[in-house]
Structure formats: structure tokens, C-alpha cells
Amino acid sequence: MTRHFNTETFRGDYTYHNSPEAIRRFPFPFDQDTYTYSVNIAPHPGGPTGSTFEFAFDVDEHYVSEMQDRAITLAEDPNRCQSLPHMELAGWDLLELIMVSKARDYPDLFTLNRDGDQWHWINRPLGIEQRFTFLDPATLPYGPLEYITRQTQGDFALLHERDRNLWLDAGMITSQADWSLDFDVGMNFFEWHAPVPKARQMGVFDKALKFLLAVEQQQAYRRLNWTMTVNPRLDTSPENYHKWGPEKRSITPQNVGQKQFLRVELQTFWRLPRSNALAFPIRCYLCCLEDLCTNPEWARRLHLVLRDIDPVLADYKGFAVNQKTIVEYLAGFSCV
Amino acid sequence: MKKLTLRVAEITALSPLVKRFRLIHPDGAPLPLFSGGAHITVDMPEGDLIRRNSYSLVSNPYDGAGYEIAVRREDRGRGGSLYMHTRVSEGDLLTVSAPKNLFQLDLRARKHVLIAGGIGITPFLSQLHQLDILQQPYELHYAAHSRSEAAGLTLLPDAPHIHLHISEEGSRMDLGAILDGQPLGSHVYTCGPDGLIRAVADQAARLNWPTSAIHSEAFTAPPPGEPFEVTIASTGQHLRVGADQSLLEALEAAHVPVDYSCRGGACGRCETGVSACNGQILHHDHWLSPDEQASQTKIMPCMSRFKGARLELDL
Amino acid sequence: MPTVEFSPSIDSRPTYAPLKSHGSAPAIMVADTAGADALLDLMASDSAVTDKAQIVLIAPASDKLARMDLMVKTPVHTTPDLDTAGPLVRQLLSTARMGTQMYLAGSEGMMGALCALATACGLPMDAIQTEHRGTAARRMQCVHCKGITEDVTTDPFECSHCGLTLFVRDHFSRRIGAFQGVCVDAETPGLIPTTQEIRP
16 A cells, blocks of 8 residues: 655644545544534444544654654653653553554554564655664663654653652643643642632542543544644643644634644554553544535534534633634534 | 352362352453452342452462462351352352552552451462562561461561461550551551551551542441341332342342442442431442531442431432 | 632632641641731631641741740741742652641642642642632732742733733642743733733
């Protein structure tokens, strides 16, 4: 199989773009005309051929460019990847999970040869070939978590289980929806999510924690979350908020279709074998309103969802200031 | 829940009462690895009933060639261990769950203090492998009545940080001496009879150890007891729970769906609401808080029983 | 000084309670001058609490130091500020064993910094008690440049390192021992809300 990887940017001139195929397979997150917090969980992987749910770790046309963008972010701020000392083992578990999955699911792109603890990894799209000793960090150029997540789309949180809670003790977070790993690392599940409005009172996090603690080896799950982003920017970190913040106010009726993106997070949950930690990959998909509206059903539904959403959530998801312009743009499609 | 069908490759007597079972994939495929302290749940079909008991894995967690469990024969139990001892032979196929861990090491610890009583040695056997691989400091204290009962003995390395306390030989475990003066950041783990777990917790509390540094695993097979009846609120169905049956097993036999995992009162998955209770719930779990237990509004059907006129479950 | 009453907040924001004696357990006690009153109250409630206690007072008023000296058997350590208290507390923790209790009393900034230091040394969080006394000023970390600004009393405030104007969040990191400050005019540069006293 030949695959095409886009040459594109997620900052500056923002040349990010979706092919018709990428639009077709975009994981549109709404299954109703209204939105409220829900846990919406399904087993993962598992989905139609070609869908974003088909494989454990989806590799798409943005792969190479996303990895280049991550490298830029890390060069400016190495603390976007952190691992408290007791989490190194979980990092190895994650490295194994990703390498084994990708080599199985994309044999044309990735190869993993294992002879005991002597591993040989080939990543063709990124031009990487690495021989290393599994569980020996001295044989890799980075720690195991950083090494493998520099080669895998999406953010990654590794959660340590203790005291009937989950602790955010490691992660690679370069495309987050406005939260800081450097600040939050070491927090438990409730502290980490403390700034999310309303959800705690609604019991969302109690239920989510209970679910996550029950995730077992050999059975992973997924859910979708979403937010809105102006420009196809991955690094919407609080660290750089003063740099990208002004862009949020650049939306006009003329440019909203191209500049306003629906940002969907495909979150998956995995119990790791050696560490018993939970891996929480957060894969980000971006699609501008104009491209979304090539699907009339999506245009109709997105219009209703964004029009009627709770104002507190519109604010939290970062589009309250542009809500009117967005809704008016979408209304133009749903009348048709 | 992911299930594995494995072949019994070898059965070894570790002591007069304890047998070790080695389980392998029938095709020789590698099994999922696990973490120190993990267990598997074994299905034991008998007629219409499937009894399921959880057993700690005692083999090297980083070795997927096979799983090993050690089962102590409980002649007064409800039959799970007797099934393993009398009905299971080498070459048989057993259905087991994927490994799960409710007793993991806290890898932040500056030092691990492991305290085992009797068959409670089992979860530590896999943890020792993990601690050795990770090169983390630990000491193990293993108490047993006699050498012949100390089934774990043959599986333990002879090392200076492994201490044996055989009460028959007058070598009793002095918990105060063990816990006093441990370095900051130590964690203590206990597995064994309830009395030992309580004694360690009490001693640690006397020495002002914070509770986050005290861990224990007490889950055991469900206890037998008097038969009793329950009512299912949604259907009005009445079920009889036999003397050698757990409430969870009775619900499963009647096809009333209840989620479960550890089947030992530790994980919380089968927590069930009680909509009416005229009598006394006999709580045997380690999940519900004392207040929740006293309120008689929740029950853990994997372990707990009932004595009285009427128990109605919110199912 | 009356105790500050904090408004209800989010889960990451620390809460404080009056110190309770763990009896004669080995202990490390640290207070600033406002917090010294909380230690004195603790000692009055149970004199055994000082049996194996090491006491550090940060910039204490002389009358408080004198009263403390009367209550305890071992000499009270004093340091001029939080920066010098850190290494001393670290040294006391280096010889501490399991069972050691930490009692902290005073400003949120001091307690946040020392909690972070103590847990990094291996002391479990649940071996640390904190009682707030004195100012409602906060220790703030700038999310942009990561610089810490001590004793922040207004919202917004100017980061003492990078100069951005930051708003004061209730989101608190125990690892860093500080609240989070985020650029207040990121989306609308120059549009800065009126400065207010921080509400406890």
C-alpha cells in the first residue's frame, strides 16, 4: 500500500489541510442534536475498515507533519514531556504497546523485530531505525515514553493507580486543550480535572474514575471529546496562550469557515501489563467548518449543538466569543 | 472480560496442603505479562454452576511462557480449592481471566516491607521477581506455623533480606521491630489472615505510619454459610443461595447480569444496591466502608451473605 | 489574628484545618510568625507533641520566639526567610524515619513550598498537617515563564519574572507548591480588568 503524508504546518502559515478521504473518516463526535457531558464509552480498537477506530493507534496523512510540530514544541519547552521517576516502567509498557500495534497494523510503515530483550524498530515514514535493549533506557536517545511518543500522533497521559485514585504521573502533552502538564503532573484524577466546570457536581468524574479503575488488561476502551480551536493549531497550551490567544479574536463571518476548527479528541484507555498503570492517549483530529459542511448531516447537527449549548460549556470549550459567528455560518448550511 | 483458555502443564505439591499449577497456552503462544501482586480468576464448572475463584500469580510477571498459581486446599471451604485439588489434572484445559492487580507495589516507595502469613505469601512471589528486576530495596517477612506448612519456602531465594518466622520453632514475627525505624518513604504490604492484616495496620498506626503507606490484600474465596433467599426488585424473582454458593454465583446461575472482577470483595465491581432488608447482611468484603456496611443499603454479592426474613436487591 | 475563612473552591485547591496532635511522634514543625500561634495552640492542647519535635520558626517576632522557647525542651531553630528554611527542613528530613509527622502553620505560600519539598524527600502527603494563619497572599507560578511570585495579594498581578499580567486561578499544584497564574489579556492585549484584592 502506498500512503501519502501531507507536508503542512500547524503554526505560522497554517498550511494544515484535510484530503477528501480525511474528511470522510473524520470522527464526528455528536450522535444527537444536543450536547451534554456524557461518558460515551465503546471498546477499542474496532470500527469499519479505514475508520479512525479500526486500529489501536491510527496513522493518517498528518503523521509526519504532526511529529515535526511536536519536535518544534519540545525544542522550545522540554517540560511538555514529563515522567516522575516511578513511571519509567509504564513508559516501557507504552512503548511496547505502540510498537507491537503499529508493526501489526501497518506492516508497510513499521517493523519490529524482537529477540529476547534485543529489539529492532524501523519507522519508515520518519526514517528511523533503532536497535535497543528493552527496559534499558541507556540504549535509547530519550526515555521510553518520550522516545515512542515522538513517533506517535496524539497526546499521552500515564496514570498511576494508588489509594483508589489515578495520578497523572507522566505524559507527553503538546497538543492539549489548554491545560499544563508541567503544572498538573503529580495530581490525582479530581485535582487534575478540577478546572472543568460543572462536571464534578454532576458526578461525571466519580463515574469516570470508577470506570477507569476497572479497565483491565487486554480490553481497551475509547470515547470522544471535543472542543473548538481557531486555526489548525496543535499547541494550544496555556504556556503559549499569550502567543495564540489573539488568534481567537480573528474570526470574521468571511473567514470563519476556513479558520474555525472542530477539534475532536479520540481518547483511549489501556491497562498496561508490567506497571499496572493506565495509558490515556488523547488523539486530536482537526477539521474546519467549511470541510465539515461538505457533509450536510454534520452541518445540520453541529449548528443545533453549538446554538443550544450551555453557555458555561461554550466558554469552557473556548468558543463563546465566536459562538454567534459560528452559529450564523452553520445556519446557512442547515437551511438548505 | 477477556478470558483465556489454558492447558494445565504441570501440577506440583509444594506442601501437604498446597499445590502449584502451571498453565500454558495450548498453542504455546505467549501469555499477557502482568505486574507483581496480580491474580487470575479461574472458572470451575460443576453441573449448572460455574464457581470462580481468584488466585495470585506466583510466577515471574515478565515471563509470558506460562502462569503459575498456588492453591491451598480448604477442606471447610465451599469447594473451589477442593475442585482444583481433586478435579484438575495435568493436560486439562482451564478457563481463566486475564491478569488483574488489586495489590500492586507502590513503585514510589523508597523501600518495600512485605509481610506474609501462611498462604498469603503468594502475591509476594511475583512481586519479588518485579522488585529484583527493578532493583528496588525490600525486605520480606514470612510467618508460618511450621516448615512443612510454609509452601512458599521452596519458591523463595535464600537471601539476607528474606526472613522466615516459624512459630513452631519459637521464631515469632515481631511487628514492632520490623516496622520501627524504617526509612522515610517506606511502604508496608501485608497478605495473610485478617488477624495479621489488622495487627500490621495497628502496629503501623501506633508508629504513626500514614495510611497511604499501608497496603493489604485479604481477598479470599467466598465463605460458605447458611442458605438464604433474595428477591430481585425489577422482576420479583426469588432466588435461593445454597450453602456452598456465593450470592454472585446464584445470580449468575439465574442469568441475572451482575458485573464482577475479583470475586473476593476487593475491587468493587459487583457492588449492588439493596432496596429492602429485613434482617442482617453478613458483609465479608473489603470494599464498602464501615458506614456503608452498617447502613445495609449495599451488598457485595461476591462475598457477602444474609440472615433474616427478606433481602431485596436493586437489580 | 482571626483565622481566614476560605470560600469553597475546586478540588485542586488545598484546604486547611487546625493542627491535631499525634502525641509524642517524631515531628518537624515549621511556622512563620503568624503560624507560630497555631503551633503554640497545638502545644497547649498536648504538651507531648514537642517530645521529639524539631521546630523551625521563619522570621519570628521576638515575643513569639520567647513563648515558644518556654514550651519546648530542644532549641528552636530560626531562619530569616523561606529560602533559608528549605535547606534546614531538607536536612531534618534526611535523617527522619517512617512515622515522622510534619506540622506546618502560616501562609499558604510557605506551606505549599514546604509540602512540595517534604513530599519530594519521601514524606507521604498524609503525614503532613497544615493550618493556615495570617495573610491570604498566594504563591503564584506563571504558567508562561514558570517563575514563582511570592506573596501575591491582587488579581490580576504582574509576573515578577516575565512581566506579563496574570490572573489568579484557584488551580494549585502540590508538586510545585503554588497556584497557577495565566495571562489575563492574552486574547485582547492591553485590555486588563481592574485590580482587586484576592478573595480568600
